[in-house]
Amino acid sequence: MSLQEKSSAVVIEEGYRGTNDTEPRRSVSNDRTSNATSSLRRRFLSLSHVQPSQIDEDNESEFVSEAGDIGDRALHSNRHSESGSICLFPSEDVQLQTYGLWGRDPVTSKAISPVTPLPEEIISPLSTGVIISEDKKPENTTRLPKLLEYGSCMTHLAVFGILGVLTRYLLQKLFGPGVVGVTSDKTILYLDLPSNMVGSLLMGWFGVVFKVDLSYVSDYLVIGLTTGYLGSLTTFSGWNQKMLELSVERHWVFALLGFLIGLYLAAYSIIFGVETAKGFRQILERNSVCGITSSRRRWRVDSFKRHLVALAVLLLMLSSLRSISGILLREEFNSSSSEAQLWLGCIVGPFGVWIRWLLARLNGRGLGKTGLLKWVPFGTLIANVSAACVVAALSTVKKAHNLFVHVNTTTCDIVATGIQFGFLGCLSTVSAFIAEFNAMRESKYPWRAYAYAMATICTSFGLGILIYCVPVWTRAYK
Structure with a gap:
């Protein structure tokens, strides 16, 4: 060199x-x-x-x-x-x-x-x-010990991850057959489409335009909001599984259209989010620039004491959410209610968020010592593909429940669906995937965006066919 x-x-x-x-x-x-x-x-x-x-x-x-x-x-x-x-x-x-x-x-x-x-x-x-913001971070910002940094990140991810699971469930119910009736398990407008669109739109707001402003308040808040909340609000594994369920019924065209429409709507949602956020920010700057600056300084978590207070509040929220979820899970589980899946998902969801956050360290590193294919976000790719494969495997188990004579089928369905909705739904993400897709599309090499999307979708869908569709076809599962 x-x-x-x-x-x-x-x-x-x-x-x-x-x-x-x-x-x-x-x-x-x-x-x-x-x-x-x-x-x-x-x-x-x-x-x-x-x-x-x-x-x-x-x-x-x-x-x-x-x-x-x-x-x-x-x-x-x-x-x-x-x-x-x-x-x-x-x-x-x-x-x-x-x-x-x-x-x-x-x-x-x-x-x-x-x-x-x-x-x-x-x-x-x-x-x-x-x-760039006009007010810089103060020079006396406290650097936390490494253990406390990890603890704060994990706590933020867990709390915001549970909130993302709850929001995704509410959007499913709102737009599903029971209320609005826009989405369904039997159409290309799958149940998780509204949450993927909303999460992608909010990613344009808080993951692109206002990310710097949020980081002036707290870097851990940005992690919790983008990786925790938006990553758990959106799910790639659920999207892939719905297309597999269409394919198992030989609706190949619908499955293809489901992927194309889902990708287009998510990609347009983040573009719409960026553009609206930029317009809203310009309005705020013209009307109250000083107000924004003073507000950021007032709420900035820049001392060891403030970090401890924020961590204590979040730990209290996390313990409350998990306690409430555990109590409701016990009540709903005993009555064999479908709501038990939600509360089990809230309990196991944070583990999926943590694994995805740890896998994200592979993004931008490439392969080997030479860093081959640095443009591929291998962390996000591995999280989405692995979650899609495990969801397909659990769906196969639910289809084959009649083979397990000594297993309570209702209990098996609740546990499998709760893990799918919570743990695997939080392990996979569309918000980060679509942010990376949009970044590649607007770079010097836009073809990389479509290559990355094809690699994620085709790999997940192809492995899903082997794990889910082939056993259902060959063994005639109901």
Whole structure:
């Protein structure tokens, strides 16, 4: 690697800090007094001498793959900022969307090349609010011990994961045959379609546009809201299983249309979420910029005491949710009610969220020491495919319950469905999947988005046919 390439790599790795061979690094005290406009100028001007061929492959692939989540890798990497707080998302202080080196113009929504300085109207104080916040995190932010960091992340994920399970259930009931009647188990408009659309839309709001603002309050809040709540609100395994159930009845065209319509609606939902959130943010900035800044400072969790208070509140919420779920599960289980599936799902759901968060550390790493295929989010891919396969296996078990003479079929159905809905529904996700899909689609290589979607869907569906459809066909399960 040449000296110029090494210099470019250092500039990119440090998050566009605005240093190059011709401009000396600014001291910490000067950085504290510089405003957001000059900081943004330095970051983009520092890349004006970097050739696209040196940065468009490896680094863009890594950042695009990390658009959904990077899991616990942030807790034991060099992603801590100088202030001591955790930087859980790559380049989030520079770009509106974490789409690697190719950001989006918040005004025109066109791609901005990193080798091209930003126009004056984009660098203006009003429009930079979408890209970078004017108030930086305080320098005295407390860095938590590693064990407490993990505990806080796990607690946030568990609480928000249970809330995501409850919301998904309510949306199923609302849009299902019992109330509105839009979705059904027998049509291409599967039961989890509304929750996947709502979760993808909210991902555009809180996982893209307002993610930086939420991180100023608490990085753990961002993890809980995006990975925990939105990841559990949406489910890929349920989507895949409904298409398998259509296929087992030989409705192949409906299954194909179900995948295409589901992917299109989820992809459009996140685009709609990003656009509406950007418009709402512009309204807020024009009316009360100072109010937003003061509100963020007031609610910022930036001290050890505040971290402990937040953790205590969440632990109290978690114990309450699990206690209520356990009591209701016992009552509904004894009466063999279908509601028992929900409460069992709430109890086992957090385990699925935790595993998915840990798997997300594989995103942006690639294969082997060379980092082959860095653009593929292997963590999300493994979580979705594995959850879809286990859901298919449990569905096969439920179909074959007549073979188990000494097993209570009602109990077997409740346990299997509760694990499917809770644990496996939280292990798989559409919100992170569609965020990664959208990031790839708007990068320099849009074909990667469709290759990634095809790999996820075809692998899950193909293995599901072997696990679920073939046994049902060959053994004539009812």
